[in-house]
Amino acid sequence: MRHGKYGFIVGFLALPLAIYAVFVISPFVQAIYYSFTNWSGLSSDLQMVGFDNYRKLLDDDVFWHALRNNLVLLLVLPLVTLGMGLFFAFMLNVGGRRKGAVVSGVRGSSLYKVVYFFPQVLSIAIVALIFQFAYNPNSGALNSFLSGIGLDSVQPNWLGDPSLALWCVMAVMVWSNVGFYVVLFSAAMSTIPRDFYEAALLDGANRFTTFFRITLPLLWDTVQTGWVYMGILALDAFAVVQIMTVGPGGPDYSTEVLTWFVYTKGIRDGQAGYATALGVALLIVTMIFAAIVMRLGRRERLEF
C-alpha cells in the first residue's frame, strides 16, 4: 500500500496545526492588531487609533507599578529559588559520609526529596489559600508564632502592608517551587563523577570551593533552564496575586502585576484594545528576558 508522502504528512500535521493556529497563533496575531484599536470588547465597534494605547500605557501609573513589581520578581525570585535549590541539593548530595567514600549523599536523601517536592503538587489556588491564612494579621500562624516567642510588639500586617505585600507574594512562590529545583539539581549533581570531588578534596579544597569550582560549572545548563522557568513564573504570578492579595493588586498597587492588569482591563473593565497593548508589552518584556538569559548563559559547554 503506498500513499503519497505528502498525503501522510498532511494526515499527521493537519489536526495539530489547525488547533494550534486557531487557539494560539490567531489570538496572538489578533492581540497585536487590537492593540492599535480602541475596541472595548463589548461591541464590534472599533477604530484604528495608532499608537494611542501604547502612549496611554506609558502615562499609566498602574502600568509602571505593575512593571516595577514584575521586574522585582524577575530579579529576586529566580535568584532566591535557584540559590536555595542548589544549596539543599548540594547538601543532600555531598553532605553525608559513608565508609570508604570521601564524598557521599546524606542518609535518607530520597525521603527529603519527596518531602521537599511536595508543595509542587499542590494547586497554586490551594497554596495561595494556605498562605492567606498564615498571613492573617489577627489570627494567622505567622503572628501567633511571633507572639508565641515573645515578640508581641512585632505584629506586621503582612499582605496589608504596602512595603511587605510583594515580599509575601514572593515568599509563597519560593516556597512552592524550591522543592522542584532541589530535586532537579540533585538529579543533575548525581551524574557528576565522584572522583571529581575526591580529587578536589585531596587537593585541600573545602566544600565551599568545591561547590563553586566543580558543581556549579557542571550544572550550568540545568541552572539556566531553571532560570528561564522561574523567570516565566515571575512574569506571571497571576493566581497568587488574584487569590491571595488585598484588592486584588495589594494596598497602593504594591502587588499589582502585568498579568492581573491585563485581566482587569480586558475582561472586567471593557478596555480590550488597551488590554491587548498591555499584553504585547508583557510579551516584549518576556522576549527581552529570554534574550538576556540566552546571551548570559552562552558559555563553553563542559563535557565529562
Next chain:
Amino acid sequence: MISRTERTLTYAILALFTVVSLTPVLGILATALGPQSSLSTGFTLPDDGLHWGNFADAWTRGHFGTYLRNSTLVTLSVVAVATLLSVLAGYAFGVMRFPGSTVLFYLFVLGLALPQEALVVPLYFDLRHLELTDTYWGLILPQAAQSLAFGVFWMRTYFRGSARSVIEAARIDGANSWTTLWRVLVPMARPAISTLVVIVFMWTWNEFLMALVMVSDEAYRTVPLGLAFFQGQHSSETALLAAAAVLIALPVVIVYVALQRRFIAGMLSGAVKE
C-alpha cells in the same frame, strides 16, 4: 573530609527545611478539623475533638463534587487530545522531511515563550463569538492547543533521538509510516509519553487563568476556580475553607504519594531536556 559538626549542621538545616515544607500543610489540616466558629488558623488541634463533619459540609456547600467532575473531564480530555496530537506532529517533525518543516516547528516552539495573558483577551472574545465560553470545549480546546507547544517539542526531540535504524528496519520489513509509528515507535516511547502525560495533567489540573476567563457559569467551574470562589463567599469560615482545600488537594496528593518516584522522574525529565 567532613567534620562531625559540619555533618550535624547539614542534618539540622535539612530538617529545618523539612519543617518549613510541611508546616503549612499540617496547619491547614489542623484548621480543617477545627470548629467552624473558630477564626483560628493556628496549629492547635481543637480541644473538643476533631470536626470531621467539616469535610462533608464543605463538600456539599461548596459543590466540589461538580467541580471535581468538571476538572476530571477537562483534564482527561486535554491530556488525551494533547498527547495524541503531539505524538502525530512530533513524529512528522522528527522523522519526516518536508519543505517548511523548520518554520512550522519553530511556530510551535514559539508558543513556549508566549505569555498566556498576551492572547487571552482576543481568545476570550473569539470563543464568545463561537459560543464556546461556558462549555467544556471552551476549556478543553485552548488548553490542549497551548499544551501542544511543549508536547510537539518534546515528542520531536524523542523521535529524533530514537534510533533511525529502528525506523529503517521497520520500513524494510514493509511497514508504512502509520504502522511504524503505532506498532514500533509508540511502544518504545512509553517513558517519554508518560512524562508528557504527567506534565500536561499537572498544568491542566491546576490551570487558573483560562478557567477564570472562559467560564462564568458555575456549572463548568473547575476545582481551582471553585476553591477561589468558595473563598470569596466564605472568607471568614476558615475551617470550611481549609476542609475544602484539603478535599481538592487529595486526589493529586494520593497519586503523588503512590507514584512518587515516577511522578518526580516524569516532571524532571520534562525540565532537563527542554
